[in-house]
Amino acid sequence: MTCTFDIAVIGGGIMGCGAALQLAGGGMNTVILEQGDIGGGASGVNAGTLSMQIKRVKLMPYAIKGHAEWESMGSSVGFKKTGGYTLAFNDREAELLNERMNMKREAGANITFIEPSKLENIEPHLTKKIVAASYCPDDGFANSSLTGQYYRNRIEEAGIHFFERYKVTGIRSTSEGYEINSGGETISARRILLACGGWMKTIAAMLGADLPIRARVNTVSVTERAPKFINSVIGHATGLLTMKQKDNGTLLIGGGWQGKGKPEDGRGNVSIDSLIPNLQLAQFVVPELSKIRIIRSWTGFESNVPDFYPLAGKLPNNDNVFILGCVRGGYTIGPYISKLMGDYILDKELELPLFDPSRKMEEGKLI
Amino acid sequence: MYDVIVIGAGPAGATAALETSYGGLKTLLIDEQLEAGGQVWRARSKSIINAPKNNYSIAGDDLRSRVGAGLVNILFGVRVWQIEKANDHWTLGIQGCEEKQVKAKKLVIATGAQERVIPVPGWTLPGVFGLAGATALFKEHMIIPGRRTIVAGNGPLLFYVASEVLRLGGQVSAVVSLNSRKDWLGVLPGMLRNPSLIIQGLSWMFSLYKNRVPIYWQHAVKSIAGKSSVEGANICAVDKNWSLISQGEQYIKGESVCYGQGLMPAIEATRLAGADHHFDEKLGGWVPTLDKYGRTSVSGLYACGDNAGILGADAAPHRGGLTANAIFEDTGMSNRVDINQKAYDASIKFGLAATKLSIPRAGYESFISAETEVCRCEGISRAEIDYEIKNGSLSPDAIKSGTRCGMGPCGGRFCNESVSILTEYLTGKNRKEIGITSARPPLRPVCMDSVSNELNYNDLPIPGVSPL
Numbered sequence: 038m039t040c041t042f043d044i045a046v047i048g049g050g051i052m053g054c055g056a057a058l059q060l061a062g063g064g065m066n067t068v069i070l071e072q073g074d075i076g077g078g079a080s081g082v083n084a085g086t087l088s089m090q091i092k093r094v095k096l097m098p099y100a101i102k103g104h105a106e107w108e109s110m111g112s113s114v115g116f117k118k119t120g121g122y123t124l125a126f127n128d129r130e131a132e133l134l135n136e137r138m139n140m141k142r143e144a145g146a147n148i149t150f151i152e153p154s155k156l157e158n159i160e161p162h163l164t165k166k167i168v169a170a171s172y173c174p175d176d177g178f179a180n181s182s183l184t185g186q187y188y189r190n191r192i193e194e195a196g197i198h199f200f201e202r203y204k205v206t207g208i209r210s211t212s213e214g215y216e217i218n219s220g221g222e223t224i225s226a227r228r229i230l231l232a233c234g235g236w237m238k239t240i241a242a243m244l245g246a247d248l249p250i251r252a253r254v255n256t257v258s259v260t261e262r263a264p265k266f267i268n269s270v271i272g273h274a275t276g277l278l279t280m281k282q283k284d285n286g287t288l289l290i291g292g293g294w295q296g297k298g299k300p301e302d303g304r305g306n307v308s309i310d311s312l313i314p315n316l317q318l319a320q321f322v323v324p325e326l327s328k329i330r331i332i333r334s335w336t337g338f339e340s341n342v343p344d345f346y347p348l349a350g351k352l353p354n355n356d357n358v359f360i361l362g363c364v365r366g367g368y369t370i371g372p373y374i375s376k377l378m379g380d381y382i383l384d385k386e387l388e389l390p391l392f393d394p395s396r397k398m399e400e401g402k403l404i
Numbered sequence: 405m406y407d408v409i410v411i412g413a414g415p416a417g418a419t420a421a422l423e424t425s426y427g428g429l430k431t432l433l434i435d436e437q438l439e440a441g442g443q444v445w446r447a448r449s450k451s452i453i454n455a456p457k458n459n460y461s462i463a464g465d466d467l468r469s470r471v472g473a474g475l476v477n478i479l480f481g482v483r484v485w486q487i488e489k490a491n492d493h494w495t496l497g498i499q500g501c502e503e504k505q506v507k508a509k510k511l512v513i514a515t516g517a518q519e520r521v522i523p524v525p526g527w528t529l530p531g532v533f534g535l536a537g538a539t540a541l542f543k544e545h546m547i548i549p550g551r552r553t554i555v556a557g558n559g560p561l562l563f564y565v566a567s568e569v570l571r572l573g574g575q576v577s578a579v580v581s582l583n584s585r586k587d588w589l590g591v592l593p594g595m596l597r598n599p600s601l602i603i604q605g606l607s608w609m610f611s612l613y614k615n616r617v618p619i620y621w622q623h624a625v626k627s628i629a630g631k632s633s634v635e636g637a638n639i640c641a642v643d644k645n646w647s648l649i650s651q652g653e654q655y656i657k658g659e660s661v662c663y664g665q666g667l668m669p670a671i672e673a674t675r676l677a678g679a680d681h682h683f684d685e686k687l688g689g690w691v692p693t694l695d696k697y698g699r700t701s702v703s704g705l706y707a708c709g710d711n712a713g714i715l716g717a718d719a720a721p722h723r724g725g726l727t728a729n730a731i732f733e734d735t736g737m738s739n740r741v742d743i744n745q746k747a748y749d750a751s752i753k754f755g756l757a758a759t760k761l762s763i764p765r766a767g768y769e770s771f772i773s774a775e776t777e778v779c780r781c782e783g784i785s786r787a788e789i790d791y792e793i794k795n796g797s798l799s800p801d802a803i804k805s806g807t808r809c810g811m812g813p814c815g816g817r818f819c820n821e822s823v824s825i826l827t828e829y830l831t832g833k834n835r836k837e838i839g840i841t842s843a844r845p846p847l848r849p850v851c852m853d854s855v856s857n858e859l860n861y862n863d864l865p866i867p868g869v870s871p872l
Contacts, residue, residue, distance in 0.1 A: 074802040081805055094872060126861060137872060166861075186806040189796050201798065261813055261849060276870035293870065297488075306678075307845050309486050309497050309505065316852050317859040327853035332813050335844045345871040365871070 042068045042198070044382065045217055045226035047205055047240055048233030050080035051371035052361045052378075054188035056230055059379025061195045068224060069192060069199040070217065072236070076185030079234045082337040083368050084257045084291030085115075085181040086279045088270055089146035089173045090123045090138065092366045095346070097144035098389055099370045106372035107179050114179045114187050119281070121176025121270035122156065124167050124322065130274040131169035137274075138171040148173045162266040162323050169274075176270045178281045178289075181368065200224075208243040214357065230359045230382065231352070232375070235300035235338030237362045246352050249398060250340050250363060254296040254305045256312055258334040262286030266323050278318050288326070290319045296336035305336040341365060344398040349378055349391040360394050406432045406477070408731060409496060409508035411484050411673055414442020415717055416709025417514025418467050419724030424731055425476040427739040432477045432506060434484060434498065436848075440464075440471040442516055442709075443536060444717040446543040455546060459604075463717075479506075485846035485855070487511070487677045494677075494704065497846070499854040510704050510731050513674050514724065517667035517688070517710040520821055522768045523776045523786075526628030526637075527663065535561040535664035539568070548574035550660030554637050556580035556625045557664045559762040560605065565662050566617060567608035576617045577658040580639050582646050582665070583761050584622040594757025597750040598718060624648060624771065628661050637661055647767030666762020668821065669711045675843035678702050683836045685763045686756060687713030689821075690840055697730035698723060706730060715755030722748035769829040772822060779819040781812020789823060793830045800824065800841040813849050816841055 044060055046053045049071030061067045069075070087107055092100040107116050123138070125131040135150070142148045153167040192199055200219075207218040214227035233240050235252040263286050271280040278292040294315040298305035312334055320326045340363045342348060347365070352358040361378045364370050377387055410421040413435035421433040433440070439447035445464030448455065457465075471478065479501055486497030494511040498504065519534040521527065533541070533549045535557055541547045548568075552575045555566040566576045595602055612619065626638045626648055636657040641649045667688055671681060674692040679700035681690050691713045692700050698708040708723040710716070715723070725741040732739045772778065774787040784807050792806045803809060803823055810816030810823070820841060827838050 074797070074799050074805075077799075077801060077805070091870070140872070182805040182808070182811075184805075185802055186792070186795070186797065193796065259811075260852075275866055277866060295867070304842055306488060307486070309488060309495060312486075312845075313856045314859075314865055317856055318864060320852055321859055321861055328851060330813070330849035330851050331846060331855075332849045333811070333815065333844050334846065335842070 041213060042066050042224065042226040044228040044230060045070055045215070045224055046230045046232055047217070048231065048236070049075040049188070049199060049201070050078050050232065050234055051076070051184060051188070051368065052234070052364070052375045053230070053232035054192055055372050055375025056232060056361060056379045056382070057197050058191060058195055059376045060382060061197050063379065063383040063385070065383070067197050068226065069197060070203040070205060070219070070224065071199065071201050072204040074185055074201055075189045075192070075199065076187070079337040079339060080184045080368070080371070081181055082257065082335055083181050083255070084279050084289050085178045085368065086270060086281065086291065087178055087369050088121050088176040088272060088279070090121060090141065090148060090171060090176060090272055091276055091279070092141065092146070092369065093345070094140050094144045096366060096370060097141060097146055099374055100366055101145055102389070103370040103373040104175060107369070110179070110187065110372070114183050116177065116179045118175060118177040119269045120172065120174045121272060122151070122160065123171045123272040123274060124163070125169040125274040126166055127168060134169050134171055134274040146173060147175055160267055160269065160271070162325055163271070164322055164324055178270055180283070205240055205243070208240070228357045228359065228382065230361060230378070232361045234362055235340045237340055237360065239301060241352065241360065244352060244355065244358055246355070248348070248394070249342050252300050252338040252340050253293065254298055254336045255291065255339050256294045256296045256307055256315060256334060256336050257289060257291045258312070258316065258331050260288045260290070260326070261330045261332050263288060263326070263329045266325060271322060273318065273322070278315070278322060280319055280322065288329070290315065292318070298336070300338050305338060307334045307336055339367070342398050343400045347374065347392040348394040349374060350381070350393045350395070353395040405493065406430050406506065406508035407735070408432070408510045408512060409434065409494065409506060410512040410514060412442065412514035412516055412709065412711070413437070413440035413471065413478075413480070414514060414516050414709055415445060415463070415467065415720035416724040417442070417512065418471055419721040420512050420514065420708055420727045421476045422470055423725055423728030423741045427728065427732055427737060429731070429735065430477070432479060432508065433471065434479045434482050436481070436483045438481045440468050440480070443540060446540060449544050452546045460543060483848050484673065485848055485850040487673060487847075489678065489702065489704070492704075497855060499850050504856060510706065510734070511677065512706045512708065512727055512731070513677065513711060514707070514709040515670040515673050515711045517714055518670045518817060520665045520668050520762070520764070521663060521818065522665050522771045522825070523778050523822055524625055524627055524771045525773050525776050526630065528777055528780050529628055529630050529634050530632070531630065531634030531660045532628060533660060533662045535565050535662050536667065538565050538662040542568045542572065546572055548572045549662060550634070550658070551575060552577050552658040553660045553662055554578055554580065554625070554656055554658040555662045556637070556639070557666070558582040559666045560758050561664065563605065563608040563612065567611045570611050570615050570617070576612070576615065578639070578656050579612065579617060579619045580623045580625055581619060581621050582624055582642060587761055591757040591760050594753045594760075598754040601754065625661065625663065626653060629655070634659055634661055642767055645767040646765040647770045665764070665768070666759065667710065667714045669713060671711055672815070672817070672843065672847050674700060674705070674707050674711065676845055676847060677705050679705055679707070681840070684713065686759065688759055688762070696726065698727035699730050714759045715752055716758060718751035719748065719755050722751060764825065766829070768825050772826070778822045779809040779812065781814050782808045784809040784819070786826065789826055790830065793827055798827070798831060799839055800827070803827070804841055810841060815844075
C-alpha cells in the first residue's frame with residue numbers, strides 16, 4: 038500500500054473508532070487498524086454498565102459527558118437508563134458507601150441514599166440483608182455486543198478506511214512518518230494514535246516506549262432467560278458486583294473478578310477460583326438466582342497504569358504518536374474522551390483537559 | 405489428585421481409562437450418561453434389558469462389565485462445565501454429584517461426535533429428529549420416532565435408521581439420500597476394509613427393498629410441512645453440489661422426519677482446554693491438532709475418539725489404547741497397550757470412507773431459505789445473518805455479537821455450522837479463513853447453586869476495593 042494517511046489509529050474499539058470519527062470529521066485522512074473485529078475486544082465483551090456510582094471522583098465530569106453520548110446512541114447500542122442501586126451488607130461496607138457516594142455526589146453525580154426498607158417495594162427480589170443503599174437515576178447500561186456493529190456502521194458512513202484482522206507486527210519511523218507492518222502488508226501514516234486497550238504496552242514498545250501498563254482480566258457471565266428479578270442496575274459497595282437484567286430476561290453478572298491470561302497470549306480465560314465467588318455474590322444479592330443457569334462466562338482485558346488514571350495525550354518524547362487508553366470506566370467514558378482526543382490531535386481547544394502520559398504516576402491505593 | 409481424568413466413556417475414552425488404570429495410574433472416568441458406552445454402544449433402559457442382543461449391545465455390555473469391575477473410578481451422570489490448567493495439573497468444574505471440582509495431572513478428552521443438521525423450513529417442528537438422535541431412541545428404548553417416518557440426509561446412518569424403524573415395527577415413507585449411487589460406489593473400496601459392516605449394510609438395504617421403501621438418490625428435503633407437528637415433507641432433486649433443483653418437487657407424507665447430514669467432532673472441550681485446532685473436512689470439520697497418539701498442542705492434554713476426527717466406533721478403542729500409551733510414555737512408564745495396527749488401519753479406511761459421504765458441499769446454502777430459523781435458541785433467521793454478514797461482520801464472533809445467533813443455551817452447537825456455511829457462500833472465504841467462535845465456559849449450562857456450596861457472606865474472598 039502506497040497511500041499515506043494523515044493518521045493511523047491502531048485499535049478499532051470505542052476509543053479508536055471514536056477518535057477516528059472526530060479526526061475524519063476534522064479533515065484528516067484516517068485509517069483504523071484492528072487486530073480482530075471492530076469493537077470485538079474489551080469494547081464488545083464488557084458488562085455494558087453505565088453507572089455513575091462506580092466512576093472515579095476525578096473522572097466524574099468525563100463520565101457524565103460519556104453517559105450523554107451513550108444516551109444519544111440510543112437503541113442502536115441497546116441503551117437503557119434504568120437507575121441503579123449500590124448495596125452494602127455490613128457496617129464496613131456501609132461506611133465505605135457513605136463516604137464514597139458523598140464524594141461522587143459532590144463531583145456532580147446525581148446520587149442519593151435510600152433506606153433499605155424502601156428498596157423492598159422497588160426491587161422485591163433482592164435479599165433482605167441490605168444494610169445501606171445508594172441510588173442514581175442516571176445509571177443504566179448498553180449492550181456491549183452491539184459496539185462492533187454500531188461503530189462499523191459509523192466509520193463506514195464517515196468514509197474512514199479500516200482493516201480488520203490487521204495485527205500490527207512492527208512499526209518503522211520514516212522521514213514522512215511511520216510504516217506500520219502486519220505480516221507482509223505495510224500502511225504508512227504521518228501520525229499514529231495508539232488506542233489498543235490491553236495491547237497498548239506491546240505496540241508502544243514497538244515505538245521504543247516502555248509504559249507502566251498492566252492488564253486486568255475482568256470476568257462477565259450471562260444467565261439463561263429468567264423471570265423478572267431486577268429492574269435496575271445493581272452494584273456492590275466494594276465494586277465487586279454489577280448486575281442487570283435485559284428485556285429478554287437474561288442477567289449479566291460482572292464486578293471485575295479476575296480471570297487469567299495476558300493480552301499477548303490471546304483473549305484470556307475464566308478462572309474457576311474467581312468465577313465462583315462472583316456467582317456466589319450474585320446469588321447472595323438475588324437469592325432466586327440459585328436455580329437459574331449460567332450459559333456463558335468470558336473475560337475482557339482492562340488496562341491501567343499505577344495511578345489508575347487515563348493515558349490520553351502524546352507518547353512521551355514523541356510529537357506524532359498519541360496514546361489513548363487505560364481509562365478507568367472506559368466503556369462509559371470512551372465515546373466522550375475519544376472525541377477530546379481527536380480534538381487534541383486536531384489542535385482544537387479542549388472542553389476538558391486530557392491526561393498527560395508523561396506525568397509521574399504514583400501507585401493508586403486499593404483500600 | 406488423579407493421575408488421569410478421561411471425559412467421555414464411549415469406546416475411545418473408556419478404553420483409554422481402563423488401560424491407564426490397568427497400568428496402575430489412578431484414573432477417573434466421567435460421563436454425562438449414567439452408564440458407559442457413549443452414543444454408539446449406548447446402554448439399554450431397564451424396560452428393554454431382555455431384548456435380543458445385537459453387535460452394539462454386546463460390545464457395549466462387554467465395555468460396561470470391564471468399567472464396572474471397579475479398577476477405574478467413575479463419575480457417571482456428571483457433567484463437566486469448566487476445564488482449566490494451572491501449572492502442572494488440570495482442574496475440572498463438575499455438576500451432578502457431591503464433588504464440585506476434580507483435579508488430575510493428565511486429561512483425556514473423548515467427547516465423541518455431534519450431529520450436523522442443516523436447517524430447512526420446518527426443521528424445528530415437533531417430530532423432527534436428528535439421525536443420530538433417532539439411533540439413541542432405538543438403542544436405549546427401542547422406541548421409533550413415529551408411525552410413518554421420512555429418513556433424509558446423507559451417509560450410512562440413513563440406511564441404519566430406516567432399517568431400524570422397520571425392524572421395530574414402524575413404516576418408512578421414503579429414504580431421501582443426498583448421496584448418489586455413484587457417491588456410494590466411490591467409497592466402497594474403503595468400506596470393504598470392514599466386511600462385517602458391509603454385510604450389515606446389505607441387510608439394511610435388503611430390509612428396505614423387502615418393505616418396498618422408495619429410495620430417492622441425490623434428493624433433499626426442501627421443507628418439512630405441518631401445523632403443530634410434522635405431517636410430511638417436500639423433497640426435490642439436488643445437483644452435484646447438493647444445490648436444490650426446484651423443478652419436480654414431491655410431497656411425501658409422514659409423522660416424523662429423521663434428518664441429518666453426518667457427524668462433526670465435538671470439540672468444545674478441547675477448545676476450552678486451549679488446544680490448537682485445524683479444519684479437515686475428511687475428518688468431519690474442525691479437529692484438535694494431534695500426533696498419532698492423540699497428544700494435543702497442550703502438554704498433559706490428549707484427545708481420542710470421534711472428537712479427534714470422525715472415524716467411527718471400530719477405530720475408537722484403538723485410538724483410546726494409543727492415547728493410554730502416550731500417557732504411559734509421558735509419565736515415564738514402560739507399559740504399552742498392544743495395538744493391532746492392521747485392524748486399526750482398516751478401521752481408519754472404513755471410517756474415512758463413511759465420513760466422506762457427509763463432507764459438506766456448497767449447495768447446503770440453498771437449503772436454508774431466508775425465513776428459516778438458523779438459531780433456534782434465539783430465533784434468528786437466515787435473513788438476519790445474511791444482513792449482518794453483508795453489513796461487514798465477517799468472523800463468527802462478530803456475527804454472534806451483532807445478531808445474538810449462538811448466544812442461547814446451546815452455545816452455538818447447532819447454528820455455528822450454518823453460520824459458517826452462509827459466511828462461506830456470501831464471502832467466498834474458506835472455513836479455515838472464516839475461523840471459529842471463541843471457546844467459552846460453561847461447556848453446558850450450569851445451575852448457579854450447583855457450582856459451589858452455600859456462601860457464608862463473611863467468607864467471600866473480597867480482593868482490594870476499586871480505587872476512589
